[in-house]
Amino acid sequence: MSELLEVQDLRIRFPAPGGGSSVPVDGVSLRLARGETLALVGESGSGKSLTALALLRLVPPPGKIDPSSRIVLEGLNLLELQGEAMRAVRGGRIGLVFQDAMTSLNPVISIGEQVRETVVAHRSLRGKDARERAVALLDEVGIPGARARYRSFPHELSGGLRQRALIAIALAGEPDVLIADEPTTALDVTVQAQILELLDALRTSRGMAVLLISHDLGLEAGRADRVAVMYAGQIVEEASTSRLFRSPSHPYTRALFGSIPRLESAVDRLVPIAGAVPLPDAWPPACRFHPRCPEVLPRCSVETPPVVPLAPGESSRCWLLVKGAR
Amino acid sequence: MIGSLRDLLRRSWRHSSGRWGVLALTLLILVAAFGPLALPDPAAIPDAVAGATPPSASHPMGTDQLNRDLLSRVVNGARISLSVAALAVLLSLTLGTLVGLVAGYAGGWVDAILMRGVDAALAIPRLFVLLLLLVVWERIPLGALIIVLGTTGWFATSRLVRGEVLRLRHEPFVLASEALGAPGWRTMTRHLLPNAAGPLLVAATLGVGDVILLEAGLSFLGLGVQPPTPSWGGMVLEARPLIVTAPWAALFPGAAIVATVLAVNLLGDALQAALDPRSA
Amino acid sequence: MIRWILRRLLQAAATLVVVVLLLFVLMRLAPGDPLARLVGDRDLAPGEIELLRERYGVGRPVLVQLRSFLAGAARGDLGVSIEHYPDRVTSLLASRLPATLLLGGVVLLLNFTLGIWLGVRQAVRRGSRFDRWTGRLALTAYAMPGFWLGLVLVAFVSLRWQLLPAAQMTDPVLPPDADLGTRLVDLLRHLALPALTLSLTSIALTMRHQRAAMLSVFRLDYVTAARARGLPESQVRWGHAWRNTLVPMLTLLGLWLPILVSGSVFVESVFNWPGLGSLAAQAIASRDYPVLLGTAMLVSGAVVLAGLLADLGYALVDPRVRPS
Numbered sequence: 030m031s032e033l034l035e036v037q038d039l040r041i042r043f044p045a046p047g048g049g050s051s052v053p054v055d056g057v058s059l060r061l062a063r064g065e066t067l068a069l070v071g072e073s074g075s076g077k078s079l080t081a082l083a084l085l086r087l088v089p090p091p092g093k094i095d096p097s098s099r100i101v102l103e104g105l106n107l108l109e110l111q112g113e114a115m116r117a118v119r120g121g122r123i124g125l126v127f128q129d130a131m132t133s134l135n136p137v138i139s140i141g142e143q144v145r146e147t148v149v150a151h152r153s154l155r156g157k158d159a160r161e162r163a164v165a166l167l168d169e170v171g172i173p174g175a176r177a178r179y180r181s182f183p184h185e186l187s188g189g190l191r192q193r194a195l196i197a198i199a200l201a202g203e204p205d206v207l208i209a210d211e212p213t214t215a216l217d218v219t220v221q222a223q224i225l226e227l228l229d230a231l232r233t234s235r236g237m238a239v240l241l242i243s244h245d246l247g248l249e250a251g252r253a254d255r256v257a258v259m260y261a262g263q264i265v266e267e268a269s270t271s272r273l274f275r276s277p278s279h280p281y282t283r284a285l286f287g288s289i290p291r292l293e294s295a296v297d298r299l300v301p302i303a304g305a306v307p308l309p310d311a312w313p314p315a316c317r318f319h320p321r322c323p324e325v326l327p328r329c330s331v332e333t334p335p336v337v338p339l340a341p342g343e344s345s346r347c348w349l350l351v352k353g354a355r
Numbered sequence: 356m357i358g359s360l361r362d363l364l365r366r367s368w369r370h371s372s373g374r375w376g377v378l379a380l381t382l383l384i385l386v387a388a389f390g391p392l393a394l395p396d397p398a399a400i401p402d403a404v405a406g407a408t409p410p411s412a413s414h415p416m417g418t419d420q421l422n423r424d425l426l427s428r429v430v431n432g433a434r435i436s437l438s439v440a441a442l443a444v445l446l447s448l449t450l451g452t453l454v455g456l457v458a459g460y461a462g463g464w465v466d467a468i469l470m471r472g473v474d475a476a477l478a479i480p481r482l483f484v485l486l487l488l489l490v491v492w493e494r495i496p497l498g499a500l501i502i503v504l505g506t507t508g509w510f511a512t513s514r515l516v517r518g519e520v521l522r523l524r525h526e527p528f529v530l531a532s533e534a535l536g537a538p539g540w541r542t543m544t545r546h547l548l549p550n551a552a553g554p555l556l557v558a559a560t561l562g563v564g565d566v567i568l569l570e571a572g573l574s575f576l577g578l579g580v581q582p583p584t585p586s587w588g589g590m591v592l593e594a595r596p597l598i599v600t601a602p603w604a605a606l607f608p609g610a611a612i613v614a615t616v617l618a619v620n621l622l623g624d625a626l627q628a629a630l631d632p633r634s635a
Numbered sequence: 636m637i638r639w640i641l642r643r644l645l646q647a648a649a650t651l652v653v654v655v656l657l658l659f660v661l662m663r664l665a666p667g668d669p670l671a672r673l674v675g676d677r678d679l680a681p682g683e684i685e686l687l688r689e690r691y692g693v694g695r696p697v698l699v700q701l702r703s704f705l706a707g708a709a710r711g712d713l714g715v716s717i718e719h720y721p722d723r724v725t726s727l728l729a730s731r732l733p734a735t736l737l738l739g740g741v742v743l744l745l746n747f748t749l750g751i752w753l754g755v756r757q758a759v760r761r762g763s764r765f766d767r768w769t770g771r772l773a774l775t776a777y778a779m780p781g782f783w784l785g786l787v788l789v790a791f792v793s794l795r796w797q798l799l800p801a802a803q804m805t806d807p808v809l810p811p812d813a814d815l816g817t818r819l820v821d822l823l824r825h826l827a828l829p830a831l832t833l834s835l836t837s838i839a840l841t842m843r844h845q846r847a848a849m850l851s852v853f854r855l856d857y858v859t860a861a862r863a864r865g866l867p868e869s870q871v872r873w874g875h876a877w878r879n880t881l882v883p884m885l886t887l888l889g890l891w892l893p894i895l896v897s898g899s900v901f902v903e904s905v906f907n908w909p910g911l912g913s914l915a916a917q918a919i920a921s922r923d924y925p926v927l928l929g930t931a932m933l934v935s936g937a938v939v940l941a942g943l944l945a946d947l948g949y950a951l952v953d954p955r956v957r958p959s
Contacts, residue, residue: 085863089854120865127863132856135875137953146874147864182954202865372771475653478938480893482900483915483931487661490919490927568780572901575782576919591783598790605790609783616778624774 033238034061034084034102034123034206040095041079041088043309051310053092054079055262059240060342061206066232066239068250068270070285071259074306077242078128080259081208085119086110102206121151124199126209130191134183140194141167141179144201151202166197171227189220196227200235207232208240213248225252246274246285255342258282261307261317268343278345280322316348324349366629373625379618387433394427397585407594407601417603420593425604429611432585436615439501439580440566446505447512448559452551454509455516456543459524470517473510481507482569489578500579504566512558519551553630560623564616571612587612636957640947647943654935655708659701662928713929724929727914734804735903735910739895741826742833746891750838751884754845755877758853770846773839781898785832785905792828800825802907829906833898840894844887848880855879881952889938889945896934 041054054076061067071077082088084100086107100107102122110118119125127133135143145163148154154162160179167175170193183191192212199207209228213221225248232239243249250256256273258266258281266279277283284302304321307313313320319329328348337350368374391397400421410417416425458469476484484507489495520543523529532542573579574588582589587608594604707714713724753773757766776784793801804825805818813821852858853876861875862868896912903912911930918926950957 082859082863087859087863089859116865116867118865119863125860125863127856127860129856133860135857135861135879136955137878137881138875139954146866146870150864150866150870184955198864471649471653472657475650475657478650478654478942479657479931479935480897480938482897483927483934484661486915486919486927487658487924487931488664490922490924564778568778571780572782575780575901576916578919588780588782591780591786595786598786599794602787602790605783605786609780609787612780612783613775613778617775620774620778 032060032103033063034059034240035099036060036080036084037099037101039080039083039098039100041076041083041092042095043092045310051308052312053262053309054083055312057259057262057264059257059264061238061240063205063238064232064236065255066229066241066253068241068243068253068256069259070243070246070250070256072244072306074261074308075259076262076309077244077259078210081125081210081240081242084123084206084208085125086115087119117151120147120199120202120204122202122204123206123208124202124204126192126195126199126207126212128211129215130188130195131183131215133195134191136183139180139182140186140191140197141181144194144197147198147201163197163201166201167194169200169231170194170197171223172197188216189223192216192220192224193227196224196231200231203235204237206238206240208242210242211244212241214244221248225249246282250274258285261312262309263317263346265318265347266345268339268345272340272343278339278350279347280324280349281318284321284323316346364626364629368625370625370628372621373628376618376621376623376625379614380622383433383615383618384437386430387437390430391427391434394430395424397423397427397431398583399423407597407604409601410603416607417601419590419604420597420601425590425607428585428590429587429607432587432590432608433611433615435497435580435584435586436567436570436612439497439504439570440563442501443504443508443566443570444559444562446502447508447562448555449509450506451509451512452516452548452555455513455518455551456520456547458513459517459520460539460543460547462524466517469513473513476510482572485569485573486576486578489573492578494581495578497580497584500570500573504570508562508566512555512562515554515558516551519554520547523547523550553626557623557626557630560619560626564619564623567612567616567619639950643943643946647939650939651936654939655705655932658928658931658935659704662704662924663697663700708932713932714925716923716926724925727926728911728929728933731909731911731914733910734908735899735912738826738829738833738899738903738908738910741830742837742895743891745830745834746838746841749834750841751845751877753838754842755849755872757842757846758849759872761850769842773842776835777837777839779836780901781832781836782901782905784836785829785902788828788832789905799827804909825908829902829908832902832906833895836898837891837894840891841887844883845880848883849876852876852879882949882956885945885948885952888948889942892938892941893934896937 036057036059039054039057039059040052042050042052045051057076057080059067059069059080069077069080079088079092083094083098084107086094088094094108096108098108102118105118107115107118134140141160141163144166145159148159148162148166152159152162164175164179167178172178172190172193178186178190183194186194192215196209196212207228212228213224216224228239228241229252231237241249241253246256250270251274253270256266256268256270257264258273258279260281266273266277266282268278273282274286277286281302302321303323307317307320313330315331315333316322316329319325322329326348332348334346334348335351336344336346338344339350368377400423404422406418406422407420408414408418408422414424414426416429419425419428454469454473458466485503488503488507489500492499523546529542529546532546537545570579570586571588571591574586575592577592579588580586582593590608591605594601594608597604711725713728716722716724716727753769757769760766789801792798805821858871858876861871866875899908899910899912900915901912902908903910904916907913911933915927915930917923918930
């Protein structure tokens, strides 16, 4: 497996109303190889959706990506691209499936048209060929009667079909990386599994890398190869899925699983963690989880914990893992 | 209600356009109120034979076709135009609010009939309604003009107020008032009306600008303020034959209209932005 | 779908009936006798006066008047002109309508193309100098009375600098065998100033509406999503964002008609453009009530029609509105 996407020390700054700035994404590093699925898990406010937008350089103004960040796609430095080159990457090399299909689809344009225009923007297909390709894509994502559905409008479709349409649009540019931002949050439980199956199948059939963003350690995380847990703008733990579910090494991950270390299987109901998720303009000092951590040490509120490597591709940001820290 | 209005005004002061509007308008009102005291009699004709003379030291805006000082005519015209507009808008506001409150609060067939009427009235361009009412008069008294202007401009306001009433009709605080046995009109004035105060103020301000333009137009057609009472529109009408030889006679009154309407609209905009910052 | 159209048609018809009723009430409200002036200005034989009184129903009981008024309106008979007696009002209106349609059409075209483009640009560059200054300029133009701007333009552009003609629709001294090209140029030269006057004084309205509509749409998810697909920015702006502002803009189209019509009364009379506006202005001067009433009725009917067309337009433009 080759290294496809590498993100180093991604930092996003927003100017704060009274001067100064808030940093909702603060030093995120990720690696994605071709053919693998990485799950990025975090609660609302952890900065995961912003991370996804940053990969496409679509951070909403007045937010800015810090120049010390690095985003490299197969050797291509995305932060140095200008205009047309970046446009080609969007959809053409990295596809983004947004969270809410109802608001991410243009309500006055048919879904077929929205797929087709993306095909036209990236492939050198025109007219009838582009239309055929669009129908084929709608079919590929499992929309029954794709040809007839081409002319349907978003409000005429069920939630599951809308999500599939969104995926079709994201695939239209034949991207190497597919980012799915909480693709199942707005869907019924029965449909959730179908969508995830679809994404899995597409990944294999197209040889893509998939970044699956989710707000809990549920279905999405369970299907990934690796999991990165995000808290307060940082990755606090990164591990293979099996290891993470077997023995999570960060107190936050453990809290997410809602139990003490040693887990048999993922739970689908969360036990609430005491306290609230901090806001970007007021990150707690040192370890950002320390105010809510059930295993907090005196050191945690004073010194920022290092990123402790545990195994190849696995790490955790916690003092508990540093020998002699207690 | 007063508190929220004061807050609104304070917020609109932050806008540069609002500030200019308020300043300009205040200046205009002051000039209109006190200017005529310091200026020569607008009806005075020093030298009829001389006709229109260009702007000079003694006549900063020149003189009109009857050699009357244009500056004092324009300033006196300000008095007329501003008071006519203010009074007419006040009348429209009152009528519109009444109808809107009743329609929205009563609902049912009262609402249906009233709104059907308002829809039809809105279909007839206001100018034509005014023309039809005013054209048969030989000489239109100023009071009648104000009443006519006022009674033709309440339709949109009624829709606005009705909209607010409908929006809040079933809110807990309204239902509470009714449950406590408050009569309809009391609920309407104490609870529903204050909420519409903001949009009403914006509509009223912009309405003043509209009425100034309407009155000027009517005066230009001879149907508005009657001579010799100075009005800006009337001055442009009288200056029309001299437009090439003595352009200032038409330029200054017109510029006065532009300045006033612009000031009013800037103020209205700033109020609007203060009400709904998203539209700024 | 058909049922929905029929329902809207019925609603429009009902509104029209109320409009006619309102106009009747206005007519009765206006003090004075519309015929008195006529009698004073002209020498009419006693029999003629009685005939005219019959015609206009003056003196007959209200309900009878109402009935003949309504019947006349339904038939399309709007009475006889006083000034241009015995010309029928309808024929007068018909003869003047084309000129106003031409002027109105050109103004609408100008305003919507320029106004939309400027409004979109303002929204995309919100808060910039361009946004603020175009807004202020447009507002200043909006504050100008149409008759004043028209006069100023005539005075300078036509009379002083002799660049464009000062009045009317065509050059009266154009040779009868002049070719189409010359005629067209002549028409355009006459059209220029009145169209410019009407457009400038009202473009602020279009710009504002477009700007506001664009602002409400531009930050929505589907616009960002369109950008994320790698669509060119111009396509995102026009094909996705602007496309969703068509509904409020259609509403504006419905509001436009009364403004255009009122403005043209002044502008057409200043430029002597032979349309409905100048007809109305002349009717005012000669106190020709039937013509004024007829024009009011025609214009109101057009406004109701425009509203109906706008409603149909919503269904065309926004698939969510269509009754399925």
